[in-house]
Amino acid sequence: MDPTRSPRHGGGRVWLAFALGAAILFGVGLIAAADIGRGRAIEATRLRAEDATTLAIAVLRGELEKQRALPAILARDPDVSAALTGGDRHALDLKFGAIAAETRTAVIYLLDAAGLTIAASNWDEPTSFVGNDYAFRDYYLTALQKGSAEQFALGTVSKRPGLYITARVADGDGKALGVIVVKAEFERVEADWGALGGTIYVADGRGVVLLSTEPDWRFRVERPLDEATQAEIRRSLQFGGAPLVPLPLGFDGELVHRSGAGRGANVRTQRAVATTGWTLDMLLPVGEAVRSEQSRLQSFVALALIVGLSGAALLLRRRQQADLRLQRAAEAKAELENRVAERTAALAGSNARLKAEIGERARAQERLADMREELAKANRLATLGQVTAGVAHEINQPLAALRTYAENARTFVGRREREQAESALGKVIGLTERIGHITDTLRGFARRGGRALEPVSLEEAIAGALMILDSALRQAAITPRIDAVSPRLQVMARHVELEQVLVNLLRNAVEAIETLPQRPGAPLVAIGVVEEPDRVIVTVADRGPGLDEAAVAALFTPFRSSKPRGLGLGLIICQDLVASFGGTLTAAGRPGEGCSFTITLRRAP
Template sequence: MFIRRMVSQARAPASPEGWSWLAFGLAAALLLAIGLIAAADLGRSRAIAAMDARAEDGSTLAIAILRGELEKQRALPMILARDPDVRSALSGGNRHALDLKFASIARETRTAVIYLLDVTGMTIAASNWDEPTSFVGNDYAFRDYYLGAILKGAAEQFALGTVSQRPGLYLTSRINDGDRLLGVIVVKVEFDRVEADWRALGGQIYVADQRGVVLLSTVPDWRFHVEAPLDEETQKEIRRSLQFGEAPLLPLPLTPDDGLVQSAAPLSGLNVLSRRDVSTTSWHLDMLLPVDQAIRVEQWRLQTLVALVLLVGLMLAAFLLRRRQQAAMRLLAAAEAKAELERRVEERTAELAGSNRKLLEEMAERARAQMRLLDMREELAKANRLATLGQITAGVAHEINQPLAALRTYAENARTFVAGKDEGAATGALGKIIGLTERIGTITETLRGFARRGSRALEPVLLSEAIAGALMILDAPLRQAGITPQVETGAPGLRVFARRVELEQVLVNLLRNAVEAIETVTPRPASPLLWLGIAETGDDVSIVVADRGPGLDEAAVAALFTPFRSSKPRGLGLGLVICHDIVTAFGGTLIAACKPGEGCIFTITLRKAQAEPTP
């Protein structure tokens, strides 16, 4: 549709709209041509770079394979030069036994041939003694590897075998008896397995010496070709030494082409070239990887991507151009629509303003209701504490009457001691009077603090003191019920973040509930009827109150912390709700676990506070 519109507009260039579409079409065609050319150039560069990197990796691996084979074989001549059987054969010993030994070593080391030359260069023992191409009896004094070993002690030469007509690397080592020359040991290494491993890497790989003569190659036809024509003197020297036999030493079918290499056979086309020197030798290794197909694929991919992007962009530009041409026609309608929209926005704004005011009023009313709810909860908590005080008044009065009676007795004794001028006894009686008054003060202060809810910030509260305060308040109900709680206060000095009065209120509620539950069970179960313990877990402290009461079913446990729902005949259902609120305000948790007929376990979990240092 986009192309048809451009063509139809180009056929009627008399109108301004037609001229616009004609210019657009020409610009689009030019941009598309430039984009495709640039994509082709970029694709060629990227494909060549990728193949270069692959060739670098491949050539590195190929050299590693070659060096592994070389290093494995180089030590063999030196070892055999010290072998006593070799020296014995040179001195007239059993040479056939040495043939067999060489054959065994050649099989184990995967060496092509191992043979021994005497001082004249004549082969006297060889691993291929039983083959038609046996080296035994052949004179190799003309070989450079023999002369090199005589002169330097060791030598290496790559050459074509004069008998086997197979190329290989000859490694030699001189054998001496003191200063007297006995002979030369020769190990011939062939690289068929190396070339097979190279073929698995892909591409074409060859190794050439310092003169540019190809020694090894994955392309057999390239062997003994040269990278560049040799001068006449070098060719004569090669012919004289028979190093490469009658090989014509023709140039390789490779020609440079703009940073790449054009190959003619066996696979014609462009290649990337990676050249690396083979360390410990005078050779270098070249790896050729074909790049034609990679260039075509990368160019096609990038050109397709550029074409898609440009077509999408051109379609978007055509759409925008069409929109621009239609803009003038819609201008009046847009102005009318804008005016209508502004009127509706004003009406909607007025509606939203009224709704906002109503919402603010509702939020204010909800806040006031929340404050009233908090006040009611505070009053309920205070009422709960006062109810608790009413239940424990008798016990507190009993606690105070005991020290009061003792006060009277100790005061009368003190008066008698003073009259009798017994100062020591009088002082002891007065000390006991002071202690009893302090106990009365502690009881009344605990009772007065329990009657009001503290509003102070959380502080470290010593658990042992809070538990002792709660047990003191409930001392009379516990004794009246005949219950002796088993108490484990945990580590000395253990503190939690709370407010002591409120924490005591929670413990009093839980313990009182446990006492009332135990009183309903007949006959009484085995002790302990009531257990209070402490457990530390990381940064938390758990206070556990467990009883042997009748327990509760799942429905009753689920409603424990719901206001105005109680399992007691006269209960208001507020005690545990208030306890839950207090523990939550401490940043802790209060949970219950009950089983019918087995009792209940209430667990308070609070944050542990840092213990004060022991003086």
């Protein structure tokens, strides 16, 4: 045996070198684990912030689009034009108040051509805008010049911040009569953002914070403003007397550090808000996630190093024992094989644990993908508020017919009239399928947006509409006259939506007939079909009381209805649906002669 390899000569130095190497390896491993853990924690937090930012923008966009529709609609309202030309202004106060309550709008008010408020939804409040002069506001001046404007500002009377959305009101010759203003406040949006965690704020193009989950950050700036910009803001009173001081943020590479309350490191995501000049920033704390991930990885590395170094030490000791016991070579060999088997089993266990962790990570990735898909679906759902009223309006009609047929079926069952009961139940099944088509259409919108046009059988669409209104027609003792329609005649539309238009027009005709004290001769309601080479004309006519020219002209005006409980939206929805088919919907009528509605559709190839 070589004495230089004896424990008495070199064993101590070998173990000292081994201990030094183990300490270095431990240090390098823990440092590397900490660095990897920090990067993984930051990346995971960034993904969460990106998803939260997407949802936050969806919530903000939904509120903005809802509020933007109001000024454009109200600018076309005849009552608004009448108030600007000497009409009843208090009636407009009441109308504005009702609309503001229904749409959850902060304030709706009307400025005349000189910038003076003549009607407002808050006319009866201590902070009423009526009588105030807003000619100095940019949103008023820009609307007069360009037709519409948007400006985020601090209210000079209410002292509450909000987005002022304006539209010019003009007469028939295009002359400006005044400006309609809708003020939108975003307290509910900021409250919804708070549920996403972290800090969210929105800044305009100059870096001034407009909205924030941190109230103290409002009207602070992302970067110092030059004197000219500050002077312009002061002159316009856009943000009142706000100090416009910088945000308490410091940048360190990929992280943002907050000072003061909520201090610490944060991951920052920034994204532009479409259709505005704003940007939305999300700050998500990352310190705790970094510490947790570093601790987990360091524990794993330490355990792996302990196992590995223990195995290395064991091998080293075996090597020394083998050198000392050459005469027991066979026994030493057997012992070494036994030790190797134990080590192999330990490594197999470590490998199994590693596979389990890999599987868990794969499942986590799948859950993350599912969450992203749900967030994307929520972004599309944010716009559903704009069509919910119309869909609910259309579903109510087949629901009413469904209830009538169900009650008839129960009556027939009680009378043991099997054939009539089966007929009524068959119609119930058809109506439930129709409601399913309508809700499938709505779900399809939430998933993928609107469906493309397709060839639709006109005969089937008319038959479906008559089935829905069968009970109402029988109760009113009305038998419609229907022109013969070829089963092969098809138009470009969407089947369910074309049925909805026909049902709406036929129900209006039935309700008009029911108001007559004495009915004329049949037919009371008629459906006419005229085929042309490239289009099809469908007419729904009634012999009701009719309408004069002014009433006919107002049929497609929003919020104007002759029905006591009408919303004034039914015909507007029908007109929009027909327009989406590439067709037109027009109306005609005379007092005492009834009304007729003409649908022009493209003929399918």
